[in-house]
Amino acid sequence: MxxxxxxxxxxxxxxxxxxxxxxxxxxxxxxxxxxxxxxxxxxxxxxxxxxxxxxxxxxxxxxxxxxxxxxxxxxxxxxxxxxxxxxxxxxxxxxxxxxxxxxxxxxxxxxxxxxxxxxxxxxxxxxxxxxxxxxxxxxxxxxxxxxxxxxxRGADWAPSAEAAVRIDRHAARRGALTAGLSAAMPAFVPLTVLMLLPLFVDMPGWPGSVLQPLAVIGAGPPLVFTVTAITSYRGRVRNG
The missing domain is CATH 2.30.29 (PH-domain like)
Structure with a gap:
């Protein structure tokens, strides 16, 4: 008791x-x-x-x-x-x-x-x-x-290895999401510069077609978020 x-x-x-x-x-x-x-x-x-x-x-x-x-x-x-x-x-x-x-x-x-x-x-x-x-x-x-x-918790309590792995992975996901959002928000500044670049510089070929305003603003932040989040998650999992 x-x-x-x-x-x-x-x-x-x-x-x-x-x-x-x-x-x-x-x-x-x-x-x-x-x-x-x-x-x-x-x-x-x-x-x-x-x-x-x-x-x-x-x-x-x-x-x-x-x-x-x-x-x-x-x-x-x-x-x-x-x-x-x-x-x-x-x-x-x-x-x-x-x-x-x-x-x-x-x-x-x-x-x-x-x-x-x-x-x-x-x-x-x-x-x-x-x-x-x-x-x-x-x-x-x-x-x-x-x-x-x-x-x-009792004298016979023991930590669960499975729970520890899940805790670390959940923490890695949360950290990765935070890192992705932190990178995507400031990325709007350089992406805006890239979007305006074709207005001042002649960019022939595929760079000119890629750096269209809708393409840069529409795909840029999600791409930055995804790459940063994946990289952060892998690094956190690898480092334990």
């Missing part, structure tokens, strides 16, 4: 200041939608009012479920209550708990820079809601959870 573990239970929820910010965003968005509907010409009240009621109900539901979302760690498992589903991986089923950089943080100032995931037997990762740098000290909390996991 498991004995009491002094650092559990631990619970993580959205903090009060972010709850208020989230509410303001939802109310502002709802008011904007209502104004757009009332200002639009040709929309009947038979459509406008039911739509607004449905919209308000949807936003209210989203706000409520987000407020009730949480991550809770107790002696038996990690309980994850998300917006759409609940999950309960037992400690012995967890293959790892990791803090990882959030790639969307570079494009969105309000997004957390560090997120925490638990990895299951199948090698798939599961986000632990509100266990991020905006709500907690990530290093301290991850340390506490890893310590609990090592204590409570």
């Amino acid at each position: 498991r004995t009491e573990y002094e650092r559990l239970p631990r619970e993580y929820r959205m903090n009060r200041s972010r709850e208020l910010t989230f509410l303001v965003v939802i109310v502002t968005g709802t008011v904007s939608v209502a104004k757009a509907l009332f200002d639009a010409d040709g929309l009947s009240t038979a459509f406008t009012y039911p739509f607004l009621v449905a919209w308000a109900a949807l936003m209210g539901r989203l706000f409520r479920t987000t407020l009730h979302s949480s991550t809770t760690a107790d002696l038996e498992a990690i309980h994850v209550r998300g917006v759409f589903r609940r999950r309960r991986p037992a400690w012995e089923d967890i293959q790892g708990i990791r803090a990882e950089r959030n790639p969307t943080a570079a494009r969105k100032d309000t997004a957390p820079a560090v997120l925490v995931y638990a990895y299951g037997r199948d090698g798939r990762r599961m986000l632990l809601p509100f266990l991020d740098n905006l709500h907690v000290n990530v290093a301290n909390e991850v340390g506490a959870l890893v310590e609990a996991w090592e204590e409570l």
Whole structure:
């Protein structure tokens, strides 16, 4: 029988200041939608009012479920209550708990820079809601959870080699996608130069036909993304 573990239970929820910010965003968005509907010409009240009621109900539901979302760690498992589903991986089923950089943080100032995931037997990762740098000290909390996991997973627990391979491959894919997007976005500048080159330089033969505006802009970024992503993925897999 498991004995009491002094650092559990631990619970993580959205903090009060972010709850208020989230509410303001939802109310502002709802008011904007209502104004757009009332200002639009040709929309009947038979459509406008039911739509607004449905919209308000949807936003209210989203706000409520987000407020009730949480991550809770107790002696038996990690309980994850998300917006759409609940999950309960037992400690012995967890293959790892990791803090990882959030790639969307570079494009969105309000997004957390560090997120925490638990990895299951199948090698798939599961986000632990509100266990991020905006709500907690990530290093301290991850340390506490890893310590609990090592204590409570059982003496006969052993890492799964198959899960480890899947975890590494999933990480390689995510890294490759990020690398591809990071390369494709700045590629628009040199591709634009190539697209304009035939306007200033006489380019006979196939170079002139290849460097057509639609061909350069349409095929260039996807090609850069694909080549970069494949190269990055192979390098990550090769380097383990």
